[in-house]
Amino acid sequence: MGKFKLLFTPEAQRSLVALTKDPSAAKRLCAVRKTLALLESNPRHPSLRTHEYSKLFGPQGQKVFEAYAENKTPAAFRVFWYYGPKSSQMTIVAITPHP
Numbered sequence: 307m308g309k310f311k312l313l314f315t316p317e318a319q320r321s322l323v324a325l326t327k328d329p330s331a332a333k334r335l336c337a338v339r340k341t342l343a344l345l346e347s348n349p350r351h352p353s354l355r356t357h358e359y360s361k362l363f364g365p366q367g368q369k370v371f372e373a374y375a376e377n378k379t380p381a382a383f384r385v386f387w388y389y390g391p392k393s394s395q396m397t398i399v400a401i402t403p404h405p
Contacts, residue, residue, distance in 0.1 A: 309394070310347075310349070311395050312345065312397075312398055318398040318399060318401050322338070322401055341375040345373060353374070354374055356373045358372075359372040364390065366391075368388040369389075371388065372385070383402065383403055385398060385400070386400040386401075387399055
């Protein structure tokens with residue numbers, strides 16, 4: 307069991323489902339799933355390169371963070387998230403190409 311329970315916004319859930327249904331995105335889906343697993347257990351894992359994303363806030367003004375799912379690839383995917391709403395929860399806001 308991970309340290310955090312992951313919750314998904316409807317947008318993030320749609321992105322994950324879309325990746326799951328796209329056979330050409332298998333490698334990307336694998337990278338996103340690995341990122342989600344690391345976020346669940348250790349959001350500060352070095353490979354995630356987690357950092358605050360200052361252009362976005364959670365619904366109660368929470369800091370939003372960006373974690374790398376891919377790097378050095380065109381339109382590299384990122385996972386955006388914030389802590390909460392409860393202490394052992396993390397909400398995934400978006401799973402998307404780097405803005």
